Amino acid sequence: MWRATILTLFPEMFPGPLGLSLAGDALARGVWELETRQIREHGIGRHRAVDDTPAGGGPGMVMRADVLAAAVDAAAPADDPRPRLLMSPRGRPLTQRRVRHLARGPGAMILCARFEGVDERIIAARGLEEVSIGDYILSGGEIAALALMDACVRLLPGVMGEELSGQEESFEDGLLEYPQYTRPRDFEGREIPEVLLSGDHGEIAKWRRAEAVKLTRARRPDLLARKED
Numbered sequence: 001m002w003r004a005t006i007l008t009l010f011p012e013m014f015p016g017p018l019g020l021s022l023a024g025d026a027l028a029r030g031v032w033e034l035e036t037r038q039i040r041e042h043g044i045g046r047h048r049a050v051d052d053t054p055a056g057g058g059p060g061m062v063m064r065a066d067v068l069a070a071a072v073d074a075a076a077p078a079d080d081p082r083p084r085l086l087m088s089p090r091g092r093p094l095t096q097r098r099v100r101h102l103a104r105g106p107g108a109m110i111l112c113a114r115f116e117g118v119d120e121r122i123i124a125a126r127g128l129e130e131v132s133i134g135d136y137i138l139s140g141g142e143i144a145a146l147a148l149m150d151a152c153v154r155l156l157p158g159v160m161g162e163e164l165s166g167q168e169e170s171f172e173d174g175l176l177e178y179p180q181y182t183r184p185r186d187f188e189g190r191e192i193p194e195v196l197l198s199g200d201h202g203e204i205a206k207w208r209r210a211e212a213v214k215l216t217r218a219r220r221p222d223l224l225a226r227k228e229d
């Protein structure tokens, strides 16, 4: 079973949207498991402090390495084979390739930071892999963790209705997806491309491929460049 353990100051945010639809059904069926751990349980003193002012000055607060180490050690002992992720805008941007790899593995331990982030020393001390979900700043790692888990869980065996629908999507072959259409045939004067109504599966596949390449070249030339690597 694929197991996610989330370290957070806001366990109430989980499973949140992952309790619904495909991911929620799979959670209820035991295809995957979601455990949340309250970082504050490892906080310091009467107030269970988890953060302190930044060394060297500056705005905001930084999450303490000692508190986070205790939380990580309680959640994932040294022999836990799962990767230990830290949601972080400084991390390597998440890709479908990394998602696929994570989905094939035993799960993940995911540390969600808040405030200005974490004391740098926890990253090396507990072998955390920093993962970003894009070049923008969220107020905490929880929504990033939900996005990462959603992407993984839909790939687990038995989660998506039609296995094939996972195969032909954007990024799976380094291309964005071709345009999709459904009924009605005429929508406000806009027609479905003739070839899609032809029943000629060879021609349809050719058209889709050409559209995917055209779209990728126009919008994400970086994907085509990467594909040729």
Ligand code: SAH
Pocket: 086, 087, 088, 089, 090, 111, 112, 113, 114, 115, 116, 117, 118, 131, 132, 133, 134, 135, 136, 137, 138, 139, 140, 141, 142, 144
């Ligand atoms: N001061 C930090 C941002 C802190 S945002 C900086 O400038 O880099 C607070 C927390 O939200 C982060 O520590 C991280 O856990 C999470 N977070 C914010 N943006 C994110 C992103 N794009 N991807 C993943 N996690 C993110």
